[in-house]
Amino acid sequence: xxxxxxxxxxxGLTTHFLEAGEGDPVVLxxxxxxxxxxxxxxxxxxxxxxxxxRVLAPDxxxxxxxxxxxxxxxxxxxxxxHIARFCALLGIDSAHFVGNSMGAINLLVDxxxxxxVLPIRSAVTICGxxxxxxxxxxxxxxxxxxxxEAMRAIVxxxxxxxxxxxxxAYVQRRYDSSIAPGAWESLAAARFRRPGLDVPPTPSSRRxxxxxxxxxxxxxxxxxxxxxxxxxxxxxxxxxGGRSAxxxxxxHCPxxxxxxxxxxxxxxxxxxxxx
Numbered sequence: 353x354x355x356x357x358x359x360x361x362x363x364g365l366t367t368h369f370l371e372a373g374e375g376d377p378v379v380l381x382x383x384x385x386x387x388x389x390x391x392x393x394x395x396x397x398x399x400x401x402x403x404x405x406r407v408l409a410p411d412x413x414x415x416x417x418x419x420x421x422x423x424x425x426x427x428x429x430x431x432x433x434h435i436a437r438f439c440a441l442l443g444i445d446s447a448h449f450v451g452n453s454m455g456a457i458n459l460l461v462d463x464x465x466x467x468x469v470l471p472i473r474s475a476v477t478i479c480g481x482x483x484x485x486x487x488x489x490x491x492x493x494x495x496x497x498x499x500x501e502a503m504r505a506i507v508x509x510x511x512x513x514x515x516x517x518x519x520x521a522y523v524q525r526r527y528d529s530s531i532a533p534g535a536w537e538s539l540a541a542a543r544f545r546r547p548g549l550d551v552p553p554t555p556s557s558r559r560x561x562x563x564x565x566x567x568x569x570x571x572x573x574x575x576x577x578x579x580x581x582x583x584x585x586x587x588x589x590x591x592x593g594g595r596s597a598x599x600x601x602x603x604h605c606p607x608x609x610x611x612x613x614x615x616x617x618x619x620x621x622x623x624x625x626x627x
Contacts (some may be wrong), residue, residue, distance in 0.1 A: 353522060354368070354372065355370050355371070355372040355395075355398055355399075355402070355615050356371045356372065356503070357369075357370060358370075358371055359417070360438070360441060360442070362434055362437050362438050362441060363417070363434070363437055365413065365419040365421060365434065366417075366418060367410055367411070367413075367418050367419070367438055368390070368410070368416055368417035369408055369409060369410035369411065369438070370390050370391060370407075370408070370409040370410075370538050371396060371406070371407065371408050371409075372398050372402035372406075372407050373401065373402030373403065373404070373405055373406050373407050374397070374405075374521045374603040374611060375404060375405045375406050376405055376447070376448065376622075377405065377406045377407075377408060377444050377446075377448070378401055378405045378406065378407050378408070378448045378449075378450065378622070379409075379410075379435070379439065379444070379447045379448070379449050379450070380393070380394045380397070380398070380407065380408070380409040380450050380451075380455075380456025381406050381410070381412065381416065381435065381449065381450070381452070381454075381456075381458060382394065382409070382412065382452060382453075382454075382455050383409075383453030383454050383455060383473070383604075383605070384453060384454025384455075384478070384539075385453070385454075385493055385506055385510065386493075386496045386498075386503070386506060386529060386530040386535075386536065386539055386572040387503060387526035387529045387530035387535075388415060388526070388529070389415050389416030389417075389529055390409035390411045390415075390416055391409075391410050391416070391524065392403060392525070392529060393400045393409075393452060393605070393607065393608070394409045394607060395452050396607065396608055396611035397607045397611050397614065397615055397618075399601065400514075400553050400611070400612075400615040400619075401615065401618065404619065404622075404625065405448070405622070408442070408444075408447075410435065410438055411430050412434070412435070412454075413430065413431055413434055413538075413590060414453070414534075414535070414537075414538035414542070414564045415535070416529070416537055418534075419428070419569045420534030420537065420538040421440075421537065421538065422538050422541045422542050423608075424541075424542075427567070428457075428458060430511060431458060432461065432469060432470065433469060434461050435458075435470060436469040436470050436471070439471050440471075445471050446471050446473045446505060447471055447472070447473055448473055448474050448475075448476070448622050448625070449457055449470065449472050449473075449474070449475045449476070450475075450476040450478065450618065451475070451476070451477055451478065451480060452478045452479060452480060452604075453478070453479055453480045453604060453605075453607060454480060455480065456477035456478055456479065456480025456481055456616070457477075457481055459472065459475050459477055459480075460475075460477055460480070460481050460559060460587075461559070463475060463563065463564045463566070463568070464559040464561060464563050464564060465515065465563070466483060466559045466563075467564050472566055473566060473567055474567040474568070474621070474622065474625045475566060475567070475568045475569070476568075476570075476571060476572040476617075476618060476621060476626075477568065477569070477570050477571065477575050477578055478567045478573075478605075478606060478607060478614070479571065479572065479578070479579060479604045479605070479606065480605075481583070481584075481587050482568065482572075482579040482580065482583030482584070482586070482587065482606075483579070483580065483583065484579065485578055485579065485580060487577070488505075489508070489509035489577045489578055490509070490578060492505035492506050492508070492509045493506055493509055493578075494538075494543065495617040496530070496536075496537045496540075498530065498531055499505050500523065500524070500527050503521045503523055503526055503527040503530060503607040505517075506526070507522065507523050507526060509577055509578065509604070510603055510604045510605050511579075511603045511604070511605065511608075511609060512573065512574075512575030512576075512578075512601060512602055512603035512609060513603075513609060516609075559586070561590040561591045561594075562590075562592070564583065564591050564592065564594070565592075567593060567594075567621070567624070567625055568588070568591050568593075568594045568595075569595050569596070569597065569617070569621045570585075570587050570588040570591075570593075570594065570595070570596045570597075570612070571584060571596070571597050571598075571599060571617065572584035572585075572596065572598045572599070572608060573596070573598075573599055573602035573604055573605070573609075574598050574599060574602060575601065575602060575603045576598045576602075576603050576604050577603055577604065577622070578603075578604050579604070584596040584597070584598065597617050599613050599614055600613070601613075602614075
């Protein structure tokens with residue numbers, strides 16, 4: 353199944369996305385680390401999912417080939433509203449959504465808001481939503497200085513398998529993505545704070561989960577270095593009908609480390625969602 357690179361303008365902002373397959377739509381939202389993009393985040397999963405579904409994987413604002421913009425007052429909200437408008441322009445009024453890390457948190461934030469805006473039929477949140485641990489790996493993610501070795505530290509933080517940070521070509525690929533025009537600046541700017549202010553808190557796992565009215569699968573990587581063991585089951589237990597799964601041999605990005613195991617989880621979950 354061929355993957356098309358497409359771009360549309362969403363409220364004046366260029367938005368690049370990958371599209372493949374036919375059928376019910378599945379929208380994939382990548383993570384928020386420096387150097388990620390829709391292609392880097394989802395390239396191993398799209399070929400499998402697109403055999404049964406219409407798969408759309410946008411570069412969120414600030415990432416990949418999409419517009420490099422920053423909202424200093426509501427950056428997360430801006431990205432969520434942007435994806436909602438993206439779906440509307442493509443005629444998508446109901447879709448399965450899958451998010452990794454930041455993409456997963458964005459899904460949970462919208463689902464637990466007073467007025468959700470995303471057309472979510474079902475949601476799979478992968479390694480996003482639990483209490484982020486404070487350790488050297490989170491430091492690597494938040495304090496990236498745009499050097500090659502700092503990118504290697506990010507790759508080490510993301511993956512369970514030590515082969516990833518040892519792979520010079522893979523680290524280089526993510527590094528090149530992180531220093532594309534405007535990429536580092538837009539993500540780094542979102543972390544700016546005035547001198548004297550305390551470091552902002554990491555995203556919290558406490559949300560109004562009772563507001564969620566769609567099926568949700570929460571996926572945990574057994575070897576995740578950024579989230580504590582058991583967080584997925586804890587969150588799923590607060591969602592009516594929520595369920596959880598653990599992917600063995602995977603860190604913070606199971607869709608990259610264990611794409612076959614994750615695809616099986618997703619396809620089974622989607623197939624259960626019948627009108």
